[in-house]
């Protein structure tokens with residue numbers, strides 16, 4: 001099945017250039033960790049990016065929570081990303097009508113298209129949102145851009161389930177040029193009858209809600225362990241407070257990287 005294919009193999013074969021780059025980074029740095037840097041000042045954001053850069057494949061931001069944001073924040077973040085060879089994922093969760101999300105993606109004060117390799121979107125509003133974001137990518141000059149569809153959520157009582165999740169997969173299949181995968185808690189695109197990978201299809205699964213030590217927080221977040229997420233089909237593990245909120249984020253990042261990579265290797269061995 002698909003889960004026994006290595007990152008190196010997927011780096012060679014994936015039809016999407018950004019996905020190839022992502023798998024090549026994972027293979028080279030031997031990490032499937034995406035740190036969720038939910039920090040609120042430019043200084044903290046850049047210092048955690050610099051410190052954790054060597055151990056991560058992806059740096060996930062919520063750029064609208066930075067209290068002192070200027071274009072310098074993201075200019076500098078891009079420089080750190082180049083230096084340490086990781087991709088930037090802005091967790092913006094686009095959800096509006098096509099005409100609005102194009103403006104939110106391309107323009108405004110944040111100019112997310114200019115600096116974020118990966119963005120995500122909900123298909124609550126229908127597939128037009130994916131058309132609109134795809135067109136922004138096609139009309140722009142940056143070629144290494146990709147979209148993740150928000151197919152599930154980890155918060156208690158999430159309504160992103162069942163038919164909604166199924167529709168997410170169907171819409172992704174129609175937009176393979178720019179949709180590189182899903183934010184989800186498990187493998188979603190296997191053939192429902194055989195459980196085998198669908199030929200020619202290689203969606204990347206990013207799983208949030210990962211913690212080695214905690215089961216949840218006071219606001220409804222629900223966690224699973226790195227090993228559990230990898231067993232369920234995750235390709236990249238998104239870790240926030242588990243890494244940045246302790247006294248030694250670098251040591252935590254290494255621990256999550258080791259746990260994630262070990263689980264990946266044992267999955268390869270089947």
Ligand code: 5IU
Nearest residue numbers: 036152153154183208209221239240241
């Ligand atoms: N996030 C989730 N669950 C989801 C989705 C996104 O937690 O279903 I979609 C985001 C929220 C936060 C990060 O930015 O992932 C998780 O942070 P912690 O690891 O600190 O809980």
